[in-house]
Amino acid sequence: MSSATKALTLLSHFSADCPEIGLSHMCRVAGRDKATTYRHLQALEATGFVEQNPLTKQYRLGPAVLHLAHLREVTVPRKDAALAAASTLAEATGETAHVSVLSGTTVYALCDCLSPRHGTRAVIDITTFPLHATASGLCAMAFGHDALMETALENLTGFTSATPQSKSDLQTLIASIRATGFACADQSYESEIQGIAAPLFDQTGRYAGAVAVACVASRFTRALEQTITSELIIAARAITRSWGGTIPTPIEAAWATLDTNPQELDTTS
Amino acid sequence: MSSATKALTLLSHFSADCPEIGLSHMCRVAGRDKATTYRHLQALEATGFVEQNPLTKQYRLGPAVLHLAHLREVTVPRKDAALAAASTLAEATGETAHVSVLSGTTVYALCDCLSPRHGTRAVIDITTFPLHATASGLCAMAFGHDALMETALENLTGFTSATPQSKSDLQTLIASIRATGFACADQSYESEIQGIAAPLFDQTGRYAGAVAVACVASRFTRALEQTITSELIIAARAITRSWGGTIPTPIEAAWATLDTNPQELDTTS
């Protein structure tokens, strides 16, 4: 590990719970020598990445990151990362991939990508996703803020016979989504379309959107489902990372149990 | 210069004009060896501070900065830095210091700090500053967006006999502010109050607000003016830096010519 990497790594120990860290404390959490840590903090301070609270002598993030973040936002729009991941996802699954973002209580379509593999394809022709009837909407309800449930209940339009129609229906679905880390919408918005979505998070740590696959229901098999879920995990991690966020540990844990299933099948074969 | 510092310094070469930089280009602008630069970029990439555009192989700012910037915003509110600088400014000048922020076309008071040195003090008892009559407002017009002039012309309230009353009055004042890097309001809002303001900038590079001194006019002398301007420069640099911005070069240049005046006096004495 290079010296520069070690210095940069110190920054990852700052968090919302622990926004100011003293030298000794930093030594402990970083597991490094005091002199080394001190010099690294000096280097970070010289470049504006940290600064010392003049009162407490504790270190905290510096102003340099503000400017860099602004530049990042300008140079790499969110849509680009989403589109790149959606493209890979569509390629790998042979189905339509799309990404949605949550703004207030509305789930907007950010981008989508159709796979040329099959003649029939799911087409995303809406700009806002109903909360209660789509995988992306349900994902937002499961991992977004609480106000979404109220909004959803105000508009329980029945699109198909499978569209959830009650609060208890939604609560059951949401519990399942939170347990598995995936939202599924089995022909609840359009018949013949099966949706599976995974959540995305931004730099604030909050739910930011979903990456989803809309699959022609007649093609949906157990094998395709496995491909979709494992590819969704990859896409969700990539987009979340690009947006400056991280997947919450409980969700990673839920995904990890899914990942091991194929391995179990391998050992029994 | 430590290795970590050298690596961090590479990040400063990214800008809005040049958001993606290739290895060779980075070597040239950083003036360092290719192997060294490459390894530094590798360290930055490993920590998420830069990433490679997969198409062009060029490096650009990475997602890590987004998260850090959010954390910085949460841990260090703008007001704190402003208040610290205002306090120093009030202490050094013996007059009332205050900081304003521009939001839309309105100039809001962010904080102020009175000096206990004199019995009479200027008191900032307004929450929004008139654009045409105060140093902070004129500063916004000189360095902020163009729409401010229209807004100012819609409300040319005459507070004192010295309040500017025409577009040409304002244009003359603004030209002077742009040339000197300071905005002055000589009893144009309240009689007996002389205001001097310096501009502040944020991480977007745009005008963000002003730091100002409100001085009791009867105490205003050439010597005090020199103290105020030199202290204002220090305060403006500190706040701007803390907000993630930089003072534009033309303004620094204007300030530099002022800085040399006292030196000229010294050499002749």
Place this chain on the structure above:
DNA sequence: ATGGCTTGGTTCATATATTGAACCTATGGT
């Protein structure tokens, strides 16, 4: 095609910059 130009990326001996135990000083609590 060919040769020259540039690009991103890699190697390895050299020596420079990093390391960490021990030390210093100040402060707050008992």
Place this chain on the structure above:
DNA sequence: ACCATAGGTTCAATATATGAACCAAGCCAT
């Protein structure tokens, strides 16, 4: 007065960074 902990400093030992030279790939005009 004492101990514990804090931030900060020193210096010999050595691990780590360095850069000239090198490689492979892409581009472009001949």
